Amino acid sequence: MRFSQLAASAAFLFVAAPVSAQVASPQRAVTDPRSIDSPANADAQPVPVEDLAYSRTLGATSWSRDGKEIYLVTSLTGRNNIWKIPASGGWPVQLTRSDDSQSGLIPSPDGKLLYFLQDQGGNEQYDVYAVPTQGGAVRNLTNTPELRETTPLIGPDGKTAVMATKLKTEGQVNLALFDLGTGKTTPLVKESDPQLRWSPTAWIDGGKAIIAARENSDSTVAEIWRVDVPSGKATLILGKAKTIYEAADVSPDGKLIAVTTNEGTGQLRAALYDIAAKRWRALKPTPWAQSAGGFSPDGRSFTVRTIEDGRSTVALVDVATLAERPLALPPGLNSLSGGETSFSPDGRRLLASHSGADTTADLHIVDVASGQPSPVTALGLASLTPANLPKSQVVTYKSFDGTLVSAIVTVPFNLKRDGSNPAILLPHGGPTGQSQDGFNRTATALASRGYIVMQPNVRGSTGYGQAFQTANYQDLGGGDLKDVIAGKQFLVASGYVDPKKVGITGGSYGGFMTLMAVAKTPDEFAAGVQLFGIINWFSMYEQADPLLKEYIVSLLGDPVKDKGVYTATSPMTFIKDIKAPLLSLQGENDIRVPRGQAQEVADILKAKGTPNDVVFYPAEGHGFAKRENQIDSLKRTIDWFDKYLKGSSAGTAAGASQ
Template sequence: MTRLCLLPGLLLLISLNGFASGPGDRVATDPRSVISAENAATSAPMPVAELLQTVRIGGATWSPDGKQIGYISNSSGRLNLWVMQADGTGARQLLKSNDRQASPAFTQDGKEIVYEQDKGGDELYDLYAVSVEGGEPRNLTNTDKTSESRPLFSKDGKWLTFGSKEKVESSTNIAIMEWPAGTARLLTHEKDPKASWDAVDWSSDGRYLYAVREVGTDDADVYRVDVKSGTAENLTAHTGKVRMLASEVSPDGKTLLMTSNEKGGYENVVLLDVASKKKRWVTDTQWEAQAGGFSPKGDTFTYILNADGRATINFVDVKTLKASDRGIPAGLNIPGADPSAFREDGSYLFSHQDSTHAPNLYLLSAGGAVTLVTHNESQVLASAALPSSQLVTYKSFDGKLISAFVWVPFNVKRDGTAPVVVMPHGGPTGQTLDSFSPRAILLVSRGFVVIAPNVRGSTGYGMEFEKANYKDLGGADLKDEIAGVDFLKTTGFIDVKKVGIWGGSYGGFMTLMAIGKNPDLWAAAVDEFGILNWYTMLAHSDARLQEYEKTLLGDPVKDKSVYEASSPLKYIRDEKAPLLVLQGERDIRVPKEEAEQVVEILKTEGRTVDAVYYPEEGHGFIKREHQVDELTRSVDWFEKYLKGVTKTQ
């Protein structure tokens, strides 16, 4: 699904264990149950630079022989391509580049890795290939106005498919090339500007591609596409708007593992018989259940259950549909490799993190033993004492239940003196998960209470909730954010005169909307690449994001009043809070014109505003020196305007 985001429960939770079995079973949290843990050995404020020495990795993929893992790491301060042995040893940086790299895929012989790379954050990716031994990469696509992404090899390694999107068009199509010396050609030719294609798996004989065609944010079908003719057969034809998403085909080619929200708008896992097109439902939950992948023998498959921002991996017996978490530790768990987390011996690579521990890769053996593969935490973080997040639920202005994660510093008294920062997420079709959050850690280690709500419009709670802010961006969803502050007030911890807000992308939009519409509530704000004016967004942002914007706000001509009422531009001159604006110069999602407008208006009004524009950065900052600067400036801003402290420690 396209996200403006623009950035961008660990068992099947049941009420008997004190957890809600679905969004509808949540109950409002007693504010006094929110605690400040006592800790006599609290550490000093977490240093920004030291925190960012913690390594982030992503895009991991198995080599064909299962002996190596290719992955993207920021260990050098850039998102570059690395390889390591299956046990995590022998890590080697294959490429050094200022530009971001992503989506590595081994060739069938294991000698090369294909990956994507953009230029200065422009998201116009080319595909490259580089030897696993290192050396000069070669550009496979070499296009200036087309973005090629998500390379996927056929089972026999003779074909490579990938997404292809023209800069001026909104739709992504599927392209293929024969490997290693073929010429790329389009397999799909989408005409609907609201629709895009995504290849998810190959048939074993390389004759077909299984792909998803999405229309807007609420409708999708799964197709089987003939590679030679381009003929596409719809395997999930339906009436109305339903999302049908495939993840993988079984090793015998007979069954597709899928996610569908056909059951009342809630995402559930289903097995589709390719020949008969009959469905066999695996889950029936109102939490978010997403299909994973098949084991090499095809006797097991996985799905991920996201229950209120906490995720577990479930291993399911194909015959009985009985599921087990196989003892994977509690936390936020997701598959650790793409396109398959399984290795041929049946072992399984997964990523594990929680609110106080950075993501690491772990290997679950076929016998059930769990082994740590990576060691990503910096020494400072590993030795630090940090309070865990607390999941809370509160009622908003209209009685709607809102979930949020709250961080409370150690040893805080209920005397109403603690400063607080609200962290709205990106999207709006996104969700704050119970993940490792550098922003929250930096703030809570300095005495700030932090709350990150999943307001209406968030994913993870069903389609009705996801669409509850349609044509009302910055309206009721902003009231949900404010209700979070009201909830924290009743805990007794916070000072309502020391409230800040810090968000990026749609969270940046929410920040600007908040300080404009409710100027007396906020004492400080940090806006990172946020939207000020939906009309200038339509004029300057990427074509795909323009279509996404219309799914949120309607037709820009017929719904002019909606666009105007939902733009912070209408309210920003009423703001009072000191505002810090941070922006990438080459952001194609929220172009820098949005930030420049905010700064010019507030400077003209004589308000307290500062801005930084980071060169060669797109939507979000990936260069470590820019991340250090971003976080240092932001924390300093809140220290100064919420606590009266001029410098962080």
């Protein structure tokens, strides 16, 4: 469970001392800092925060069963609800109306109902709901406040679904069968180890069994199993210590599994596994993270996605030859959409999403024969034209121990290379996460106001190999923080940035990194804004959801046995040295990083006399889903940095509950 997905004393510093050897990752050239450039643009203006917030999000999507419509979750009304649009293009029609967000769209086999997931106020206790595809009353089919249901898959009979379930009081994730007619849930697989979680992948053998995944809490081990239905008898197909085997899909004839694995390479790659023959066929080697996708309805091809240093491509792969044919999506953040399958029922089209640093996310239909995409949504406001939005560049620099670190740098227009400009470091969530070169509201808002923004993929990030991903275990806020500092030094070396005008902000693990940065390295950053970050690993462990507790243990060890690690990696240990003004933003219902973490920060800084503020947003979880709170939090962030990095006191933020 990652902090960004549900999904971290000097006397103890030796416990978390970073290794001095360079951490392995894909080879790439180091960027000359002076190659960073601020282009001229006479029309450049600060992007209004409201325009960013009113540019709608793109969430879960699905084809209708006949392929004539597309269901999607988007924030057209300021809430992430379900809409439908004709696949040929046309006006969207709203299907659900709720203050709570929806996800996991799956149409019923007869096409009359759309199943989806919904929680309450961001608490992540999901139930399974249904709404008629022609409109009508929404029904909660499970209504189990103490049990979370996710990833439902409807069986061939159209009457039974298999789904992952988790009790509030347990860390492990199990499998259950769900009768779509009666609402009755029957356990299928009961996991005893709180470190492990199951999820269904595909039905096989005409509904007699499923292919399922079983992985540990930090996603460093994953196995593929066959589970018979309804007996629950589980048979291991692929599994090995310290190895990932992730099943993406099963071919229509049930013979092949599309697999993502790091077996023998330490880097994720896509392959096909013949179940009966127990034989592998892997795609051509690549140093970059690659993941298998779904099969076409005729079984002749499957999809694959490759993330190369923060930018992603999608390709179709011929099952017979393993020849890859890239889809013609623009550079940036590209992924396949569509829930159960990205392919249309006739197999001729694919659903894909694309965004870039200067392009908001939109849904595309890709013609399978030609590979050419056509946009079917226009979710950004007209004011957000690429010509007037800041551009990004992927850079690579060396950290303190020679480790290569990549980052996405968004550069404002019209800056002078005179060492006078402010900058913001924006570490991602996770820590097992990755910043990718897509549209980022915070980066765009700040860069359009004259801040150079860097999103570093420090050690611990995904996409750069297993050794890199685990390089900060029991060292959070150690080597990874030094990677952030090296990023700051890179920006200063560009000639644009004043080292005394650098701030830091981030959410979840990025919030933890913000806290650690301003506390452990108090002279490096002039201001910070932390969103739902961890201040104290001891109280975090005590307050956390049981599944998240297991993730914490996987990163830091046991809180009793490894007490020194918890102390050395807690910003609480260093907070006495903080100098930078700090703003904290927190959702009231956050189960990943509970409210108490932000309250601890506020209480400490108030007693210490450090300039600070804290805002708690009601009915919000791990991240702010409601438009008014997105606007308020981003305005507060801008105001904070304007005040403490630029000396401005414009004050644009609206009021919010505190």
